[in-house]
Amino acid sequence: MSISVPKLATPDWSSDLSENVYEPSEDSFLLLDALESDLHFIQEKIQPLVLLEVGSGSGVIITALSKFLAARSFCMAVDINWDACVATCETARINDAQVDVIQMDLDSALCLNNQVDLLVFNPPYVVTPDEEIESGGIVASWAGGKTGRQVLDRLLGNLSYLLSKNSVGYFVVIEENQPEAIKVEITICWFYRGKQLRNVKFATRLYPFCVSNLCYSFISCLVSNVL
Numbered sequence: 001m002s003i004s005v006p007k008l009a010t011p012d013w014s015s016d017l018s019e020n021v022y023e024p025s026e027d028s029f030l031l032l033d034a035l036e037s038d039l040h041f042i043q044e045k046i047q048p049l050v051l052l053e054v055g056s057g058s059g060v061i062i063t064a065l066s067k068f069l070a071a072r073s074f075c076m077a078v079d080i081n082w083d084a085c086v087a088t089c090e091t092a093r094i095n096d097a098q099v100d101v102i103q104m105d106l107d108s109a110l111c112l113n114n115q116v117d118l119l120v121f122n123p124p125y126v127v128t129p130d131e132e133i134e135s136g137g138i139v140a141s142w143a144g145g146k147t148g149r150q151v152l153d154r155l156l157g158n159l160s161y162l163l164s165k166n167s168v169g170y171f172v173v174i175e176e177n178q179p180e181a182i183k184v185e186i187t188i189c190w191f192y193r194g195k196q197l198r199n200v201k202f203a204t205r206l207y208p209f210c211v212s213n214l215c216y217s218f219i220s221c222l223v224s225n226v227l
């Protein structure tokens with residue numbers, strides 16, 4: 001008897017994506033792979049009702065998740081870049097997926113009060129001067145400030161308000177973002193809020209990887225709050 005392994009199909013995206021929008025790249029596919037390898041866990045243990053992708057760009061990730069989970073989940077995507085919001089809507093439309101898209105800075109206009117079951121963020125992680133973060137447009141896709149973590153850190157600070165009791169979050173980071181420090185900061189942050197990250201599981205997967213001439217190690221971090 002063969003056991004069927006669930007697959008996360010890569011959705012189509014518009015061939016005339018605005019040059020202001022992050023084209024699905026190796027890091028996007030890495031995140032899709034990480035999600036795909038956890039589909040069984042997501043389906044069985046998380047059974048997500050509310051999904052949030054922060055920084056959806058072209059929309060391929062939230063669209064893939066929405067298609068996989070069919071109509072059982074409420075899928076939201078946010079991006080600070082208006083063109084990315086339009087692209088996410090278009091990708092969802094082309095693939096006949098249900099995704100609600102909102103333009104905003106991280107989760108700033110949402111009051112989700114521990115209702116997000118599955119959170120995904122492929123953030124701007126490249127180490128750059130801090131000022132570049134404010135440049136907007138396509139630069140906001142990669143500019144991560146002096147640790148490459150300025151944007152991600154702001155979201156991680158809100159995790160204890162966002163994630164539900166039985167939840168999981170996936171983030172793409174690189175070595176330069178100091179993943180071990182991220183782990184410590186998340187745990188401390190939850191502790192000071194008087195909340196405990198239940199059954200903390202923080203898995204990292206290393207992917208040796210090259211972008212242009214720079215050699216990066218991509219790490220997909222998993223923060224799990226599974227009961």
Ligand SMILES: C[S@@+](CC[C@H](N)C(=O)[O-])C[C@H]1O[C@@H](n2cnc3c(N)ncnc32)[C@H](O)[C@@H]1O
Pocket residue numbers: 022023024025027028031054055056057058059060061078079080081084104105106122123124137140141142151
């Ligand atoms: C590396 S791209 C990832 C795009 C897409 N999720 C993917 O994996 O292909 C990062 C995305 O985050 C968005 N972004 C950057 N800063 C943001 C912020 N403060 N709030 C929401 N989105 C942001 C960018 O506009 C960009 O679309």
